[in-house]
Amino acid sequence: MSITRRSVLLAVPALAVLRQRAEAAAPVKLGYIEPLTGNSAAAGHAIKQGIDLLVDVINKPYPQLAPLPLAATSGLPRLGGAKIEVIWADNQGSPAVGQSDALRLITQDHVVALLGAYQSNITLTSSAVAERYGIPYLTGESVASNLTERGYKWFFRTTPYAPQFAKLYFDFLANVAKMGKPTSKVAIVHENTDYGTSVAQSITKFATEHGKKIFLTISYNANSTDVSPQVLSLKSAKPDVVIFISYTSDSILYMKTFQTLGYRPPIVIGDDSGFSDPSFVTSVGNLAQGALNRSAYAIGKSGSLSYKMNALYKKKTGRDLDDSVARPMQGFMVMCDAINRAGSTKPEAIRAALAATDMPPSELITAYKGVKFNKEGQNFLAYSMMTELQGKTYVPVWPPKEAIAKLQLPFKG
Amino acid sequence: MILLQLAADGLLLGAVYALFSSGLTLIWGMMNVVNFAHGDFVMLAMYIAFFSFTLLKLEPIVFVPLAAVLLFALGGLVYYALVRHVMRGPMLAQILSTFGLALFLRYTALWAFSANFVSLPSGLVGGVYDLGGLRLAASHLIAGFSALLLTLGLHLLLTRTDLGSRMLAVSEDRVAAELVGVRPDPMQALAWGLGAAATGVAGALIALFFYVSPEVGNSFLLLAFVTVCLGGFGSVPGALLAGVAIGVIESFSAYWLGPATKDAVVLALFILLLWVRPQGLFGRA
Numbered sequence: 001m002s003i004t005r006r007s008v009l010l011a012v013p014a015l016a017v018l019r020q021r022a023e024a025a026a027p028v029k030l031g032y033i034e035p036l037t038g039n040s041a042a043a044g045h046a047i048k049q050g051i052d053l054l055v056d057v058i059n060k061p062y063p064q065l066a067p068l069p070l071a072a073t074s075g076l077p078r079l080g081g082a083k084i085e086v087i088w089a090d091n092q093g094s095p096a097v098g099q100s101d102a103l104r105l106i107t108q109d110h111v112v113a114l115l116g117a118y119q120s121n122i123t124l125t126s127s128a129v130a131e132r133y134g135i136p137y138l139t140g141e142s143v144a145s146n147l148t149e150r151g152y153k154w155f156f157r158t159t160p161y162a163p164q165f166a167k168l169y170f171d172f173l174a175n176v177a178k179m180g181k182p183t184s185k186v187a188i189v190h191e192n193t194d195y196g197t198s199v200a201q202s203i204t205k206f207a208t209e210h211g212k213k214i215f216l217t218i219s220y221n222a223n224s225t226d227v228s229p230q231v232l233s234l235k236s237a238k239p240d241v242v243i244f245i246s247y248t249s250d251s252i253l254y255m256k257t258f259q260t261l262g263y264r265p266p267i268v269i270g271d272d273s274g275f276s277d278p279s280f281v282t283s284v285g286n287l288a289q290g291a292l293n294r295s296a297y298a299i300g301k302s303g304s305l306s307y308k309m310n311a312l313y314k315k316k317t318g319r320d321l322d323d324s325v326a327r328p329m330q331g332f333m334v335m336c337d338a339i340n341r342a343g344s345t346k347p348e349a350i351r352a353a354l355a356a357t358d359m360p361p362s363e364l365i366t367a368y369k370g371v372k373f374n375k376e377g378q379n380f381l382a383y384s385m386m387t388e389l390q391g392k393t394y395v396p397v398w399p400p401k402e403a404i405a406k407l408q409l410p411f412k413g
Numbered sequence: 414m415i416l417l418q419l420a421a422d423g424l425l426l427g428a429v430y431a432l433f434s435s436g437l438t439l440i441w442g443m444m445n446v447v448n449f450a451h452g453d454f455v456m457l458a459m460y461i462a463f464f465s466f467t468l469l470k471l472e473p474i475v476f477v478p479l480a481a482v483l484l485f486a487l488g489g490l491v492y493y494a495l496v497r498h499v500m501r502g503p504m505l506a507q508i509l510s511t512f513g514l515a516l517f518l519r520y521t522a523l524w525a526f527s528a529n530f531v532s533l534p535s536g537l538v539g540g541v542y543d544l545g546g547l548r549l550a551a552s553h554l555i556a557g558f559s560a561l562l563l564t565l566g567l568h569l570l571l572t573r574t575d576l577g578s579r580m581l582a583v584s585e586d587r588v589a590a591e592l593v594g595v596r597p598d599p600m601q602a603l604a605w606g607l608g609a610a611a612t613g614v615a616g617a618l619i620a621l622f623f624y625v626s627p628e629v630g631n632s633f634l635l636l637a638f639v640t641v642c643l644g645g646f647g648s649v650p651g652a653l654l655a656g657v658a659i660g661v662i663e664s665f666s667a668y669w670l671g672p673a674t675k676d677a678v679v680l681a682l683f684i685l686l687l688w689v690r691p692q693g694l695f696g697r698a
Binding site for chain 2: 042218228230261
C-alpha cells in the first residue's frame with residue numbers, strides 16, 4: 001500500500017478517535033516495590049505472581065469470583081472501566097534502593113499510589129518519600145509496628161502487625177500451658193533490622209505488660225553464613241519455646257544447624273517471613289516438621305473466595321497460595337477498591353477513599369475480620385491464626401474454630 | 414563441651430572460608446586481577462552440584478570432579494574472552510569487567526533457576542558423628558579436609574613444579590617470561606582454569622550443607638576478600654590459616670558478644686593486623 005495524500009488526510013481523524021479512546025480508558029498506574037533480586041527475591045517473585053494474577057482478575061471479568069470487589073466487571077467501573085497497570089520496581093533488599101524506587105515511580109512514572117515493599121526497613125524509607133510527595137502508600141505485608149507510629153497522613157497498612165502477633169503468640173502459649181506443657185521460658189531469636197527488632201520489641205513489651213519475662217533474646221544479622229553459635233546458645237540455655245523472627249536464608253540455616261548440632265527446642269514458632277517463604281518448605285521442610293507459624297490465610301472450604309483464589313494461583317504457579325502472598329494480595333485489592341470508590345486518580349481523593357474503607361470479611365481473600373483503618377492507618381480488624389508445618393504444608397491448628405488439624409508437639413525437626 | 418563444639422564449628426567454618434577463597438587466592442595473587450565474579454563462580458558450582466544430583470542422579474564422588482572440570486573450562490574461557498583483553502586497559506577496566514561478569518552470571522542464574530532457595534538432601538555423604546557430645550557433620554568434615562588437600566596441592570604445584578614456576582614467572586614479569594620462552598597466554602589461562610576449578614570443588618562441597626540461590630556467592634564474598642588479604646596475596650597456605658582464624662574468631666565472638674557483632678570483631682582485628690603487617694600474614698613485603 002502506498003501512502004497517498006488522501007490516506008494521510010483520512011488518517012488524521014482516525015488517529016484523533018484512537019486518542020480519545022485511549023484517554024477514556026487511560027490505565028491507572030500503581031507503583032509496586034518488591035525485592036525481585038537479593039536474599040528475599042524468592043518471596044518477592046511469589047508476591048509478584050499473586051499481584052499479576054489480581055491485575056488480570058480486576059482488568060478482565062471473573063464473575064465466578066464474586067463477591068470479590070472488581071472481579072465481575074472489567075477494569076475500574078467508576079473510572080470508565082480504566083485498566084489497572086502495575087509498574088514494578090526492584091528494591092534489591094536495600095532501603096536506599098527502595099527509597100530511590102519510590103522517587104522514580106512518583107516523579108517519572110507518575111503512579112497514583114504506591115505499594116510494597118516486603119522488608120519493613122524498606123517500607124519505612126520508601127513510604128517516607130510518598131509522604132513527602134503526598135501519594136498514598138499501602139503495605140499489605142510489612143509488620144514492624146513503628147511504620148504506623150510515625151503520624152503519617154498517606155500511609156495505610158492492611159496486614160496485622162507486631163503487637164497483634166505478640167498477643168496471638170502468648171494467647172496460644174497460654175493454651176499450650178493448659179495442656180500441661182512448659183511454656184514459661186520463651187527465647188526470641190531475631191534478625192537485626194526493623195522487622196526483627198520491632199517484632200521482638202513488641203513481643204517483649206507484651207510479655208512485660210502481662211507480668212512475664214523473656215528468658216533470652218538473641219539478635220543476629222540475617223546475611224550470616226553461619227548460625228551455629230546462636231544454636232549453641234539455645235542448646236545450653238534450654239528454653240521451652242523459641243520464637244524466630246527471621247528471613248529466608250537464615251531460617252534455612254537454623255533448620256540445618258538444628259540437625260547438625262542435634263538440638264531441637266520443644267516448641268518452635270517462626271514469625272512468618274522466612275518460615276513462610278515458598279522455598280523454605282521445599283528446601284528444609286523435612287527438617288522443620290512441627291514448626292509453628294502465624295498465618296492470615298487458609299485455603300478454606302471448597303467454594304469459598306480463598307479457595308477459588310488458591311485454585312487460580314495454583315494453576316498459574318503450581319504452588320498453593322500462602323500467607324506471605326495472600327496478605328499483599330489483600331492489600332492490593334483494598335487499594336484498587338479505594339481508587340474505584342474515589343472515582344478519581346487524584347491523590348487526595350484516593351487517600352480519603354482509603355481512610356473510609358469498610359470491607360466486610362465476605363469480600364476478603366484473607367481471614368481478617370474486615371478492613372477498616374484507625375487514625376494511624378492501621379487495619380484494626382486484621383487477624384492471624386496459628387498454623388503448623390505438617391508434611392509439606394502449614395495447616396491451621398489454633399484457635400479451635402479455625403483449626404483443621406490437631407496440634408502436634410513437640411517440634412520434631 | 415559448648416566451648417569445644419564452638420571451637421570445632423569455628424575450625425570447620427574457617428575451613429569452608431579457606432575452601433571458598435582458594436581459587437580467589439590463585440587468581441588474585443598470581444595474576445594480579447581481582448576476580449569480583451568469584452562468588453558467582455562458586456554459585457555456579459553449587460548449581461552444578463544441585464542439578465547433577467536432582468536431574469542426573471549423580472553422586473558427590475562424580476559431581477565434585479564434574480564441577481571442577483566445568484569450572485576449569487569456564488575459567489579458561491573467561492581468560493581468553495574477557496580478561497586477556499581488558500588486562501591491556503587501565504586497572505579500572507579490569508575491576509569493572511569482572512564486576513560486570515559477576516552481575517551477568519548472577520542475573521542469568523536468577524533468570525534461569527529463579528530466585529528460590531534450593532538445597533541438596535542432608536546426609537548425602539553420611540550423617541552426623543557424635544563423639545561424646547561433640548557433634549560433627551560428615552559433610553563439614555569432608556569440606557574441611559578438602560580445603561587442606563586443595564591448599565596443599567595448589568601450594569606444591571606453585572612451589573615444587575616446573576609448571577608452577579612458569580606460572581609464577583608470568584605473574585612476576587610477563588615480558589621477561591616471554592624472553593625465556595614461556596608463552597604467557599596459556600599460562601595465564603591455566604591459572605584462571607585452575608583457580609576456577611578449585612572454586613568448582615569448593616562450590617560443590619559447600620552445596621552439600623549450604624543452601625543454593627543465585628545470591629549465595631555474595632554472602633561469602635566479602636569474607637573471601639578479607640581471607641585473601643589477611644593471608645597475604647598469592648599465599649595459598651596463608652589463605653588457609655586466615656580462613657580458619659576468621660572462622661574461629663567469628664564463632665567465639667558470636668557466642669560471647671552476640672551474633673550481630675561478629676563481623677565487626679573480625680573486621681576490626683583485620684584492620685589492626687593490616688596496621689602492623691600490611692602485606693598479610695604470609696605475604697612478602
